[in-house]
Amino acid sequence: MNNKLRTLAFASVLLGCTSISSAQLVNDSTELIESGVMYVDPLFEYPIAPEELSSFTDKCDWLVENFWNGFDLKAKDAVDQNKLNHAFKIYATSCQYANKDKVTSAVDKLMKNLQKNPILLYQMTKSAEEIIYGPRAEVWIDELYARILKSALASKKFPNTKRARYESQLKQLENSLVGNKPTTFEFVRPNGDKAQYFPMATPTIIIFGDPECDECRMGKLRMQSNVSFSKAVTDGKINVLFIIPDPEDGWEKKVSDFPKNWSVGASDSVSEIIDIREVPEIYVIDTNGKIVNKHIGAVNAMNVALSLIQ
Secondary structure, three states: OOHHHHHHHHHHHHHOOOOOOHHHHHHHHHHHHHHOOOOOOOOOOOOOOOOOOOOHHHHHHHHHHHHHHHOOOOOOOOOOHHHHHHHHHHHHHHHHHOOHHHHHHHHHHHHHHOOOOHHHHHHHHHHHHHHHOOOOOOOOOHHHHHHHHHHHHHOOOOOHHHHHHHHHHHHHHHOOOOOOOOOOEEEEOOOOOEEEEOOOOOOEEEEEOOOOOHHHHHHHHHHHHOHHHHHHHHOOOOEEEEEEEOOOOOHHHHOOOOOOOOEEEEEOOHHHHOOOOOOOEEEEEOOOOOEEEEOOOHHHHHHHHHHOOO
16 A cells, blocks of 8 residues: 555544445554554644545535644644654644635634644644655645745744745745746747737747657657647647746757647746746646646646637
8 A cells, every 4th residue: 555545544543534434444554553654753633534524525515624632733843843744744634624614714814823833833834844845745735835824934943044945846836836827938939039928819838848758759759649629739729838947958859849839938037937846847737827736747738728728
């Protein structure tokens, strides 16, 4: 059982999930603990959703609102970061399936309670980075992480030595959250001409990538070989941008075989203002100039873009 399934199994026990038998979930968790594969030594006793709550969403809502009740948010000493990470992982699992307004209210309350405790405020921010943002995260929850960062950085007691890192992350996220318009950025075309991207009425796929990476090449091939998609691009119904962040010398030759009806270029500043955590990083922009998807593959990006013109 991989880490994500372990977390889901453990969270399901807390939620009293009925889609799998409770006995099986408990047995799975016990087996994992006894085998030495995973040992759970929580900071506090995790709450279990009441049995009388019938729906899975209701149980997630309850857990999101009550998860930290047994944890001393006023403790002045640092806690074990790994244990806090584990707690936040269970919490984030519930946040994925709870109602958005419940998550927003609960997170705002949590961060407000931490405002006077700079040590724990910073540790909670680190946990959020590890679990829902960083390279080891099992799932990225950008809107939630941005909200946590905004609240943490609003505290005058947040460590000044750590501010620059998190301010940069917040800037990148706010410029590129699903539902928002992406920020304008400049790039250079292979012929040396300067250009600028800005949201427009035509559905657009933006690929931040490296022409030499295997996944980028495969994505390009799939887009070129898709008849419906290629026709839509040729007809001007869909725009495609392929942008190389932080390019190396000679990048122009590496994109010589790219489709002529794509906008191809490079930018040495875009990674500072746009959330680019992986390569390729693909965004889909709708007819209102707003981001409708990010962190998706080429096939899904094509399907979303085509659905916007049907």
